[in-house]
Amino acid sequence: MKRLLRFSLVGGVGFIVDAGTLAILLHFTPLGPYVSRAIAIAFAVCATWQLNRRFTFGASRHSLIREGFRYGSVGLTSSLVNYLIYAGVVFTYPEVNPLAAMVLSSASAMLFSFFGYSRFVFRR
Template sequence: MSAPSGRLSRQAATFVAVGGAGWLLDVAVFNLLTATVLSSDVEGGPIVAKAISTTLAIIANWIGNRTFTFRETRRTDVVREAVEFVLVSLAGGAIAIGCLAVSHYVLGFTSRLADNIAANVVGLALGAAFRFVVYRSWVFSPRRASAEPVRSVVERAP
């Protein structure tokens, strides 16, 4: 396997693992909120619950992707990287929220199962594909001038 395809494979596998952990957090918080304070009986409850759960998952995923998935190309300008990561994540999250809104309000599928399928299966799958491509090509792109080079253990030693 060539180095670029090896890196892509490792990044994709790690992205899936980090995203899986974020997905579990997202689904758990979404279901906790919709089972309690933000049920379907509350005006906009499922949408607000999804916005909250998505926000928490974005934070966890940035830490995981910066630390593991894109560690070779993470940026030295952490604030700019975080802002770009959040923007891309919000766009990906909007895909999940859009799928939920269409399913819940347009198609009339209002059960908790339907909300979960729309938001946490279809929406998150489409959003994840979008995010991986944009994280890799923009946020953590090795072509970015402020990418932090990987240093060996010997180079890091004092």
């Protein structure tokens, strides 16, 4: 239960990185909601890897490269789920604020991420 709480806190930081990056890109660039969200997700995955490694799960028994590959694999899959839900909401309901769509999609991907990271990347 402590791990899930720490994971949720790290996820909160990742959410802030994701939302902040998305908001900045939407406001200051012509990239649009789809490209901006893909970039924001990449920043968030990098931030959460370092925090989960240090704070939630601890370093795995694997090399940093292998751990990074595993984390990236789970992160990419989770991000794909997250992005597809986001894109589906934005496409289906264009009047919805992209940040609101991000909240829904991020919540959907959270449990998948926790089990993937705890069972595949950082298992002891």
